[in-house]
Amino acid sequence: FLVVLSDGGPSDYDSHAAAVQDVKEAVAYARAHKIDVTSIFFGSAGEREREIDLYNEMYGEGHIISCEPEAIVNHLVKIVKKNIFR
Numbered sequence: 001f002l003v004v005l006s007d008g009g010p011s012d013y014d015s016h017a018a019a020v021q022d023v024k025e026a027v028a029y030a031r032a033h034k035i036d037v038t039s040i041f042f043g044s045a046g047e048r049e050r051e052i053d054l055y056n057e058m059y060g061e062g063h064i065i066s067c068e069p070e071a072i073v074n075h076l077v078k079i080v081k082k083n084i085f086r
Contacts, residue, residue, distance in 0.1 A: 004040070006040070008047070042072055
């Protein structure tokens with residue numbers, strides 16, 4: 001399994017569209033190779049509300065955990081348990 005921790009959209013690209021497409025392709029590749037990909041998207045409530053559609057596009061609905069930074073550890077523990085015991 002792969003957990004992606006992120007506080008914002010992809011960067012360091014010449015084009016936002018190219019950046020999003022690159023993430024989508026990487027996620028699709030991983031899933032095609034039987035890797036469970038989950039994104040933990042953290043930040044303030046306002047930041048997460050503004051960016052949630054982007055994350056749904058890149059990772060797919062149901063594969064994103066949106067939380068405050070303080071909650072990351074709790075979510076990581078749940079993901080690890082889910083993947084170890086499946």
